[in-house]
Amino acid sequence: MTLRPAEQARVLTTVLAPLLAQGAILRRPRAGSVAERLRADARAADVLAGLADRYDRRPVAVTLGPRRMVLPLHHGDGRAVLEGSPDPFSPASAEKRAALRHFQPRGVLISPLDERPALRAWNEDALETGRPLHSAGEGVVGALHGIADGLARFAQGRGTLAFDDAEEPLWAAARTVTLGPGARHDTALVDELQALRMRANWAFAVPQRRALRSRFTRRVLAHVRTAPLDSLAGAGVARGGTPALAATQVPHWLFAFDAARIALWRALAVAAARPALQDALRAEAVEVAAAGGVRTLPLARAAVLESVRLWPTTLVLLRETVAPTTWGDVALPRGHGVALVSSWFHRDPERRPAADTFDLAHWRGTDWSGPPGTDEDWLVVPFSLGPVVCPGQDVVLMTASTLLSDLVRDVRWSPASHPGLAGDPLPATLAHTRVRMHAAAA
Template identity: 80%
Template sequence: MTLGPAEQARVLGGVLAPLLAQGAIVRRPRVTVAAERARSDARAAAVLERLAERHDRRPVAVTLGPRRLVLPLHHDDGRAVLDASPDPFSPASWEKRAALSHFQPRGVLISPLEERPALREWNERALDTGRPVHAAGEGVVGALHGIADAVVRGARRQGGLGFDDVDGPLWSAARTVTLGPGARDDTVLTDELQALRTRANWAFAVPQRRALRARFSRHVLDHVRRAPLDSLAGAGVARGGNPLLAATQVPHWLFAFDAARIALWRALAVAAARPALQDALRAEAVDAAAAGGVHVLPLARAAVLESVRLWPTTLVLLRETVAPTVWGDDVLPPGHGVALVSSWFHRDPDRRPAADTFDPGFWDGTDWTGPAGSVEPWLVVPFSAGPVVCPGEDVVLLTASTLLSDLVRDVRWSPDSHPALADDPLPPTLAHEHLRLRAAAA
């Protein structure tokens, strides 16, 4: 059902515009702080809640010039779209192609349908999709321990940390995991990526910086050629790829680690405000350190997943039909857009109070189980879902959970900002850039 002018205006002004303003590819700090103060996600949820009540949770459509965009409002409809990706619901939507082409024009996420299977299959081999611990996990985790130790020393010395203090070390972790220790201190590489991603926020509205992208691509290729086997790029080359292929996919891996950094910092902030949760994470960390080796760390993983559920790092999941598609009484033509607002499904008002509660017990591995006794299907997709689920989910969770575990093992954290994180319900919007924590010896 296409909405009338008044309802379309509310969706555009109250839902889509605030999400775009925060930055689809890289967050705009001032806007995210303003969004937190304005509780923009709560306002967006209120708009969608009114639509869901009025239209019996049937999908609704808005028009943006020549573009028509369907918004599913029922969990079953959202799941059906994700399960039917990439055909007929392709992840390579017009908006996504315009944005991601600024820095990863050959990435699997926006690849043509005929090229996608081979690229997807190689990404899954390179990233060990479906395995909680990557085959190169020992080298990856060893590098992360060193980076976390440096953060802990800084926290003890300063008495606390803000996101600006961990921004650099967490990017070092991303570069090391992806490309090996030779990239650990190469801040120029991620500065180039950041400049391209900032441009990508404007998608088709600005021209691409092709010279910068070419320089960045050569820079990535140089690292890929030197990447050891216990890095993601090195493992990918060894598993049937080649440096040129790997270099086209690495920009998206680095892009994904930016979201992992944000989710980790929010999870640590919640743990800092909740002593019982922090103590449980510390006990898990101490046991893992005593045993040595690489561990799955189920509580730390679940805490990271809860962070992404409550504050999605992918604000909207976009799809586009690649063929005429029957949906109820309508037939969507090829090129028709679909937008799933992550926070609407994750924080569905009909699922309160659980929707606004931080509880790692809601997770069984990477599967959402929800509160005890929950029987209604609930679409919780921190890493998307269906055939195009993020192939790097396990690697991201291994990295983020290892760092979270290391950070709480020998430090007792407490909130220096956002004391409200101690209690449920948790705020609908959380600007990670302004989270500050105090640190003391555990």
């Protein structure tokens, strides 16, 4: 169903433009603050809800210059697209290829269909997809404990903690997990990555900085060559990958850890505002610390997952048809775009109040069941779904849950901003860079 001009204008200005303004690849803090003030996600949901009512939740299409983009509005349609990836719904859409080529031109996510299986298989082997605890977990978690302890001491000494204060320690954690302790203090690595990601926000509109990308790639490769086995890159090389192959995939792993930092910070903000939740997380942290070793943290993992459900770190899931495709009563030619607005599905107004409630009881591992009587078709996909599900979801959850657990174990947090996170319904937009918390000894 192609929308009328006035409807298309509302979708473009109220739904898609705010997502682009916030930064699809690298978040723009000022745009995020404006989006929070204007309740951008709530306004977008109102527009999509109106279209869902008018068109009986059938997919709707908008025209962006020469490009047509279909927006699924029914949870079953969204699920069909994700389960039908990478063929006929490829994740390597034209928009995504243009963006990600700025810093990871050979990443599995935008790889050609014939090259994808081998790259995907190696990524799954390296990241141990499906295993809650990576085999390199002992070394990784030990490093994370040290970084979290330092951040906790800093927060207690200062009395408050803002995202800007935590940003570098959390990046240090990402570098250490990915490349080992030799990369922990290499701040230039992230500086170069961020500069390339900033260009990637503009996708087609700006030329690639090839010299910078080459310098960044050489820096990554140097770390990969010395990465120990208890790092993701080292484990990947040991599983049949060359250092050169690993270096082509590491930029995407680092990119994914940026989203993990955001999800962790929002989860900590909710816990700071809810003493009962914080106490439960602290009790789990104390129990696991007393037991020793590397263990899963079910409550902390669920808190991170619920953070991503409520405030998706992937704002829109893009797909592109690789062949003429019949989808229900919709016929799409090859090369047609599909866009799933994550927050629409996760916060569907028809699923309230559960959609706007922070509740860890609904998570079973990485599967969201919802409250009793929930429509089984409700699409909640914090790490996507189907054959293109994020291969690093278990590593990300291991990292973020470990840091969250460590940060609440010895510190009692309370809101220095956003006191409204203490109760439901939770706001549809939360600018993580504006969140500040008080810190005291637990």
